[in-house]
Amino acid sequence: MRDPYAYPNSHILINKLDIRDEEELVKIEAQLFIAAIVDLENSFNVTDLFHPDSVQQIHSYLFDNLYEWAGNFRTINIYKPERVLSGLSVSYSDYQNIPFVLADIYEWAFTIKWDQREPDVVKNFTTLLVNLWRVHPFREGNTQTLSVFMKLFAEKHGISFNEQILSNHAGYLRAAIALAAIEEAPEPESLVNMIHDAFGVPGTGDLVELESSSDRYQSIEQFDVEHYEENYFSVDPLQIEPDEK
Template identity: 45%
Template sequence: MDPYIYPNTNTLINKLDIRDEQRLIDVEAQLLIAAIVDITSIIHHFLFHELYSWAGKFRTVNISKSEQALNGLSVTYSDKDHILSDLKTVFSWSESKQWSYSNPSLVKVFSAFMIKL
């Protein structure tokens, strides 16, 4: 008997008491996406807080930055006034995707999500 699953199921025992395996996978994916945004801010703060007082915070001005890895080009950043709406758009887009391990395009979908984010 596996102590990590509900009896007679393949569903992991969880704090939300979700016993339907697909529903648990969906909720897990949604929580992962939300955590990625939070982690992105935390990581930005962690990496740059000793250099920039604003690390991990939303920008108040528009920026571009020459990136050596892009041969001097800049990443396309959201307009400062559209950061929240752009994030909502990304999450709305992500809700239409199949965040299941059985999705053969999961790696491509996740990569697209990270790029959009």
């Protein structure tokens, strides 16, 4: 099937500004995201961060100026090759199951004691982030939405959380989450170290031996992730009808 979110014969998402140039759309999206973050505390409030509606409210706040579908769950299954996964994609939730999977995640989160003094708080925080990210409820803007969600979630529970570590190292963040989100053999160590740093808690493993935060987030394993090159989502190949191949 053709991607209903993109202009015909293109991977560029249909947008309210009718931008058809790839680089310009990426630039405008980034500018709008930064503007929304700057004004976040003054103009946005989520009533219940334990309800699936919370991520929809955040996504709508971040992207309503650009996309008609902002705040709405995607209606197709998506696929995105990841360099750290040798070109494979994370298995995102089937679009029909998104509300139910999110409900299960929030039900689990409600049972956790979210306190910075708890020994498992970093582990639980990482688990929540990975589980939500694996759902990928929206056609685009999932990582940005979850970065804001985790910031608000931490603040609500009195947890000191430096979200700039995540936003300033987008390439590392995406690669680390992708490795942690592999269902068959997850590798969460890199992401756990990043969350440790964001919490102001010393990390573990090789990362603590590096001299600066910029050095910390230049590579994961053999992959240079400092200069992140965006790959585009496409319709999941398994969803394409035989006569469309």
